[in-house]
Amino acid sequence: MTVWFEKQRHLIDFTLASLIRRKGRNLGLLFVYTLLVFVLASVMLYTHALRHEAAVILEGSPEVLLQRLVAGRHDLIPPGYIERIGTVRGVQQIRGRLWGYYYDSVVKANYTFMVPEDGSVAKGTLVVGPALERERGLARDNGISFRAYSGQLFSFTVAAVLPQASELASADLILMNEGDFRAFFAYPAGHYTDVALSVANPKEVRNVANKLANLLPDSRPILREEVQRTYASVFDWREGIMLALLSAAILAFSILAWEKASGLSADEKREIGILKAIGWETGDVIRMKLWEGGLISLTAFLVGFVAAYLHVFRAGSPLFEPVLKGWAVLYPRFDLVPVIDGLQVATLFFFTVFPYMAAVLVPIWRAAVTDPDAVMRA
DSSP: OOHHHHHHHHHHHHHHHHHHHHHHHHHHHHHHHHHHHHHHHHHHHHHHHHHHHHHHHTTTOSEEEEEETTTEEEOBOTTTTTHHHHHSSEEEEEEEEEEEEEEEETTTTTEEEEOOTTOSSSSTEEEEOOHHHHHHOTTTTOOOOOOOETTTTEEEEEEEOGGGHHHHHTEEEEEOOHHHHHHHHHTTTTTEEEEEEEEEEGGGHHHHHHHHHHOTTTTEEEEEEHHHHHHHHHHHHHHHHHHHHHHHHHHHHHHHHHHHHSSHHHHHHHHHHHHTTTTTTTTHHHHHHHHHHHHHHHHHHHHHHHHHHHHHHSSTTTHHHHHHHHSSOOOOOOOOOOOOHHHHHHHHHHHHHHHHHHHHHHHHHHHHHOHHHHEEEE
16 A cells, blocks of 8 residues: 555656646646636535525524415405414414515615514614615614605604624615504504414425415415525526526636647657656556646636635625625625535536546547557657
């Protein structure tokens, strides 16, 4: 075993010397190779981290949301609706929710007004999201006014600003008192925007949703797992768009790598012929060239992946953020939690390293099994 390791060390030393002799060509290939891994890894890491953030946020969402539809459009939940829902077996908790959208012509953005479940917001006050704080220059105890859709002007005092850590979900959020909400949006008493439900047995969520749909034909149950799948599909779609835009660069690199690997230069052929003439075996030549391809591909993968990690989780991914995160007037600012999926890394490694190694093997084997004199004359 010691002899084998010693032999491999000498092969690596010779391979490094060979790479240095053709450093211009190899550095150019290494740069393009690293850039490709960097781009692909950046897209992969960013979208996976976004999926993880969305999953964490949605984990605390209601198991079932029930909306009422009129002419196919979302309408208010009338009095008596919640009582009928309570008759369905399996429903554990029922809570009518109050929320709505408001367009602010000052910053030309939509806000989400919501009444918190615990009713912690005092009458005449608001709790605003971090992005709204930045755009409107707000601070605690500041006053702010909104003109309702009825034309009436309402004035409020900012009681607090939501923490920065929650900005991914609360950038444009405004929490307000239930009485203020009903007055601002002219909500009738006893009416709600939708109903949030929890189910006693998590395995019966879909069955409970079917029961609700049969009991209330004008309702639409929305399951938490359906919302999670929708967000996952959105991120997959954006990742696909990004990779489609990069497909030309990927194809160009594939052509470059294949040309480099399959078309040995005259110097490389002469080198192989000399090595065979001085006693190198065919297996030694193949191993030496595989070490050469392996060193280039592994270096490109490691450098590209580390650079992508720093780009996404330290620099905020400025190259791909607008495409992958989306666009909004009130743009959320947040730091992604570093999350790495081993299967994705293995997939990226397989599709960036192994094809290049396979492309290296065939031409090297052909040159290695050819007569040394013929190789040097080629």
